[in-house]
Amino acid sequence: MSFSLPRSPLLSPMSPIMEDVLSDSNSVITSDEPLSPTLQPQRKYSVYKAKPTTQLSLSVPSTKAYSSSSAGSSVKSFNAISNLLDSSINGENRSKESYVDDYLTKIMNRSNSASSTDNEYLTFCKGFIDNKKRNFSSEPESDMSLDFDARNESIDSDSSIECKMSNGHSNNLDMPAIPIDEEYSGYRRKYGHEDPQSVTWSRHRKHFFILSSSGKPIYTRYGDESRISSYMGVIQAIISFFVDAEDSLRCINAGNHKFVFLLKGPLYLVAVSRTNESESQLNYLYNQILSVLTSTQLTKIYEQRMNFDLRILLGGTEPFLDKLANSMSDEPGFMLGSIQCVRMSKELRDKVGNILQIVKSKDLLYAMLITNYKLITLLRLKKHSLHSADLHLVFNMVNGSSTFRSVESWTPICLPKFNNKGFLHAYVCYITANVCLLLISPDKDKFFELSDAKNTIVEQLTACDALQGIEAASQSEGYSIADIGVAGLRHFIYKSKTCLQYTSPAFLASYNNPREKRRLFKLYRYTHDRMHSRVRPLKVHYYVSPSETILGWITATFELYAAFGPLISKTALTNSSLVLLKWIKKEEENLFIMNSPVF
């Protein structure tokens, strides 16, 4: 939504790469500008300051929002463009452009000629920018910036022409498809066969790419890494351009796409999204790679061989990266930096916690019971707390592979927040159909001790009927909004800042289809990003979309994001929120793990 300058057609024979980036206007930032929606020009929202601490923003349901020029506001927000770029924007500096061109060619001569490089870049950018054109023609709705891409999915003639063109240019990319053995194949990816030249590929809302600093592809969320190596080359070239100027590239806004870059030593992580998200997600992906390799190993590999193909070592972990990429789009935990607990009675949780205490030993760091991304209870060593980012990795591992379900597993895992240099060893076993027991030890030889500990735990849990209790709790969808009985409330997310846990009712009725759920989630994310803006953090945020009113409320102890109907009055909303908070306070002990047991 931030882009409304007419795009210059890609006709210039000179340096299409830089021109393309630059003509997407004033949108390359390289400094410490925050990446959250502050970058997006605030055309759409009229902002009123009611009280010093309260900010109200109302959406303006009008088509005008689309036609109004954003140039002025964009330029203001992006005054951090490097001098180099500024001079290029002025357009008078042809020699500089050809210098850039030469530079890029030099980087990429490894694989491609200069012209094919340019063409591939065109394909790469145009594929994304296509969508911008389409979205401009979509019907006016005030909520547009948030669920822009949900509509108008049909392929218009524009993009199919583009597609043809790009295919013509890039025959050298066509590689033989890797034969997949249907019976015995490894993990089959849902979008693994997508052609990176196709419209369906570029139309995905959020792409993740991971490459090594030498430009070798490591991971792509859609399609096959080996077939997008030329795109990776372009990404690497763009990044190197800024590295060369002793700067680092963090974000490019191009149309309604946002390219976010995270440079972590030998790895480059890039997200290309139409969903307006921040770089924290890339950190999760990076941590996921560390959890498989450790930072020590990663650094060592690339010190020895710059050209190493990391996929050899990551083999078999694609499901984890895929699962992580997916759950970041619909699990609020990643956004909130917290985890969710199963709602169960405090007595039961305490009972289970006490039983886990039996296994405490010096071989054990953490013991936990988890179910479907939710924590039942966690037992930890007194001096080692467990960071929520690490917990997300653990959840992701357990849920990301079905291989844990039928056997007892013993696997090395690195928890980057705990120690990114070494491995811990995790004993993973499902003790009922949905409840998984995880025991984490620093010693790789303790499998049998932990396996015996599991048997003791299961015996004890069965003896006091707690096993049935936790299985029942894990099977239930969670509580419904009706249980709370707050008028007008449709859904909410409440994060306890003291426990670093959040709670949220089941997605019921209108939100139980994936599309609606995603739409609501986007509203939450928008509210969250807005309130956590580094430039101007907010305490209260009130936002009316055509379908919901979203209240965001942050205090010293909690963060609340609540969705109401669009027509609710502010008084009713305030009253309802207070009732909700009262209910949460009352249920606190069942919703959260207030005192995680230690040993």
Place this chain on the structure above:
Amino acid sequence: MSTTNNRQNSQAPGKLFQFKLVLLGESAVGKSRLVLLYVIVLPITIEIILDSYLFIFIYVGDLNDILVLRFVKDQFDDYRESTIGAAFLTQTINLDESTTVKFEIWDTAGQERYKSLAPMYYRNANCAVVVYDITQASSLDKAKTWVKELQRQADPNIVIALAGNKSDLSARRAIDSEARTYASDTGLLFFETSAKTASNVNELFTSIARQMPLEQLAANSRGRTSGLKQRGVDLTNPTPASNCSC
């Protein structure tokens, strides 16, 4: 899981031998499917119609829950993902009326990054199954390096079986008699198996059990006492026979 232990309920009284078995081989040759088939699916013998499919399973033990079967079946069909770390399973079989063998099976992941952990699994192993894929010539080379490593580093009395998996895909066979010759030259048990049609799977494990020097072990065997580090039978360290705790 619950089905894993079914056979233990029906075991006959007699001598119990415990063997530590390790599965090695390149990734994606079907190690996990092979062992899951052996431990979980094959022990089930019953004909049931579920979702209009006709399943023919061999089911031994008590038929407690049709959902368990369903679970196992679903799980097995989905089992295409790589093993993470290593998986531990047990299976008990009756060799004859007086001899019961319990396999403690380590199913290791074949990926390169787990290679350094392999010694931990084969260190005390009594037997090993090295699996290759008959449609992939490179997997036999990998299997040979595993055999060499075992012969050099593992217990000198280790019984090694070479299993050429995916024998149902004979149309795409890339390895023919070479493997059999190699196995007989190096003194390995040899089977061509299929985790899809279950051909030779039971035979593979049973012949390993028969190959173990049971009589010699009878003198040395010991049950599962508290010292878990010494789990399995330690051939080099004879101790007085103790009663069996199972």
